[in-house]
Amino acid sequence: MSNLNPLNAYRETNIKTASQGKLIIMLYEEAVRQMQVAVAELGAGVPKLDLVSNSIIKAQDIITELMVSLDFDKGGEIAKNLYSLYVFFNQQLMQANVQKNAELISPVLDMVQDLKDAWSQVFAKAGTGTSGMPGGVNIAG
Template structure:
């Protein structure tokens, strides 16, 4: 498949995805970038530009997750997620400055658990309304 076709497919996937699916896709991208950063940090010959870019992309995704929170509808859950995302960003800043793998692993673990929770919520919505466009309330 050509790169243009692949990009077109990705754009269509994003444009037609439910809110819940978009959240899961954001988590998937963050996890992918953290895995890349960990891999590069573990390599004998470290590519510091690749590490920095992967951590920065992860932080961009976390910022998008923060922006998606609806504090009016989500209340305490949205606030707790916001606080977690702030913590994740601080950990990633520290990891990037110190080139320390442990904060990335910690954030990766938590984001993996949150991703699974969002995927379960999305699947519940899809299964309860198989014909409808499943919209997950991203309030938290």
């Protein structure tokens, strides 16, 4: 990222200094945002298919990052269930991208939003939403 752009510099600093909990929330938020872009663009009269495809791929990349960050030793059954969900999400998004079908994105978008909200509550109750956990994305589930 270029530090010449103040917004990019702010984002980079925000990511580098974020707690584990905050990073997880940020990943979910960006996945939601990317899926919203794809759904909105598919609803446009003449959708920009490259924008749709790129947004879906970005959402898939984020979900893959969440997937590989799961800690199955600490997370147990929750981590396994999250992994299965993430696999399903990526399969749905792949089909949505191939078919350019917003109806395949919407349920994934809703579930990712629900997961983001649930994690936000977990980190808020644990008092680790903005501090208390080291940076990184290795989540226990």
